[in-house]
Amino acid sequence: ESLRIVLSYLWAQLIPRPAPRNFADWVKGKFGARLFQIFFEGYTEKLWGIPCTEISADWAARRIKGLSLGEAIRKALGWNRGLVKSLIDQFQFPRLGSGQLYEKMQEFLLAEGQKVWLNTEVIALRHEGSRIVKLQLRNLQDGSETWVSPSHVISSIPLTVLVQSLQELPPPEVLQAARNLKFRNTVLVYLIVEGSQLFPDNWLYINDPTVQVGRVTNFANWSPAMLPNREQTPLCCEYWCNFGDPLWQAPEEQLLALAERELRQIGLLQGQKISGGFVVRLPRTYPIYTGSYKEDLAILRRYLGQFENLQLVGRYGSFKYNNQDHSLLMGLLAAENVLRPGSHDLWQVNSDSDYQEEIKVPPAPAKVRR
Numbered sequence: 001e002s003l004r005i006v007l008s009y010l011w012a013q014l015i016p017r018p019a020p021r022n023f024a025d026w027v028k029g030k031f032g033a034r035l036f037q038i039f040f041e042g043y044t045e046k047l048w049g050i051p052c053t054e055i056s057a058d059w060a061a062r063r064i065k066g067l068s069l070g071e072a073i074r075k076a077l078g079w080n081r082g083l084v085k086s087l088i089d090q091f092q093f094p095r096l097g098s099g100q101l102y103e104k105m106q107e108f109l110l111a112e113g114q115k116v117w118l119n120t121e122v123i124a125l126r127h128e129g130s131r132i133v134k135l136q137l138r139n140l141q142d143g144s145e146t147w148v149s150p151s152h153v154i155s156s157i158p159l160t161v162l163v164q165s166l167q168e169l170p171p172p173e174v175l176q177a178a179r180n181l182k183f184r185n186t187v188l189v190y191l192i193v194e195g196s197q198l199f200p201d202n203w204l205y206i207n208d209p210t211v212q213v214g215r216v217t218n219f220a221n222w223s224p225a226m227l228p229n230r231e232q233t234p235l236c237c238e239y240w241c242n243f244g245d246p247l248w249q250a251p252e253e254q255l256l257a258l259a260e261r262e263l264r265q266i267g268l269l270q271g272q273k274i275s276g277g278f279v280v281r282l283p284r285t286y287p288i289y290t291g292s293y294k295e296d297l298a299i300l301r302r303y304l305g306q307f308e309n310l311q312l313v314g315r316y317g318s319f320k321y322n323n324q325d326h327s328l329l330m331g332l333l334a335a336e337n338v339l340r341p342g343s344h345d346l347w348q349v350n351s352d353s354d355y356q357e358e359i360k361v362p363p364a365p366a367k368v369r370r
């Protein structure tokens with residue numbers, strides 16, 4: 001298999017593809033057809049629900065540009081001094097999970113006398129001239145609604161939802177562009193496994209096309225402080241789907257049974273018992289880079305750009321396939337724009353493919369533990 005991979009890689013290097021037309025072209029050009037098939041194709045098609053030939057090459061450029069077969073082999077042989085970030089095996093992580101970052105921000109805001117409304121949804125944004133003048137809020141616990149007058153709006157509402165929440169509604173071509181942009185949904189199926197040290201990885205990407213599960217996260221290996229005890233391990237199985245798909249509607253018992261069956265099938269679970277589980281459905285988790293998305297996004301950017309006190313941030317808010325770091329960075333830069341208007345162009349964050357995974361990092365200091 002290794003020989004096949006290397007030969008197919010060399011073939012791809014001998015006959016380079018000048019302008020990859022889609023994701024499949026891009027990956028085959030960079031890694032060879034064999035690696036594309038066994039490492040990228042199954043996972044990618046599960047994630048996006050469309051053939052790799054219909055996914056924009058931009059997506060690959062943004063997400064995996066820094067990784068190369070040469071780097072991976074050098075890493076495996078222990079030859080590289082700096083490391084590509086996607087190949088590191090140590091990193092720092094908040095003890096109780098990444099939510100701690102936001103809890104800390106909340107603490108800081110409250111200490112500064114700011115208000116933070118949780119469980120509150122913005123259901124309408126009223127505009128006048130070039131400003132957003134009022135926001136309609138709905139309390140998700142008691143259903144009560146109020147209006148507030150913001151000086152600035154930094155929105156992480158999914159872009160397509162934001163556009164449809166504007167009062168007055170935008171012109172028809174803008175609404176049509178918003179309807180054209182599509183997100184993919186995630187269904188998280190958590191299984192509580194009776195047992196510990198199931199496997200050493202933080203997460204595993206499941207390329208096997210005979211199962212639907214696309215990624216499995218083992219929280220025990222992120223931070224043991226997140227575990228209730230040492231006898232049980234929570235595993236999270238990720239499934240992706242669209243709103244109309246049966247998976248999105250499937251009852252919880254069915255999803256729990258599916259995840260258990262699939263983990264046994266691929267050997268991540270052997271004899272261990274499952275003592276419980278639950279399902280979390282997350283709508284609009286992945287902006288889909290396909291079709292006319294660039295043109296549609298440009299229409300929305302142009303239209304929303306007229307509002308001087310509105311900034312769009314985050315993966316969903318700006319329809320940008322960010323990770324958490326870039327989403328946080330957009331929020332921080334947006335805050336600086338409030339203090340010093342025009343300091344940063346948020347659209348430039350993570351847009352030049354200068355993605356974290358291609359940055360070389362120095363070897364981790366010895367004191368950083370897993």
Ligand SMILES: Cc1cc2nc3c(=O)[nH]c(=O)nc-3n(C[C@H](O)[C@H](O)[C@H](O)COP(=O)(O)OP(=O)(O)OC[C@H]3O[C@@H](n4cnc5c(N)ncnc54)[C@H](O)[C@@H]3O)c2cc1C
Nearest residue numbers: 120121122156157158285313314315316322323324325327
């Ligand atoms: C299962 C899973 C695993 C992931 N793992 C990683 C990982 O390991 N590393 C990594 O870097 N990234 C990871 N990501 C991606 C990361 O979570 C996102 O990129 C990041 O959270 C995006 O930040 P954001 O601010 O855009 O969105 P969010 O963090 O989702 O914040 C958006 C906020 O806006 C709020 N909101 C939306 N609409 C409204 C409204 N109308 N009114 C009021 N509030 C609203 C939401 O409630 C939410 O709090 C993962 C994502 C998922 C789903």
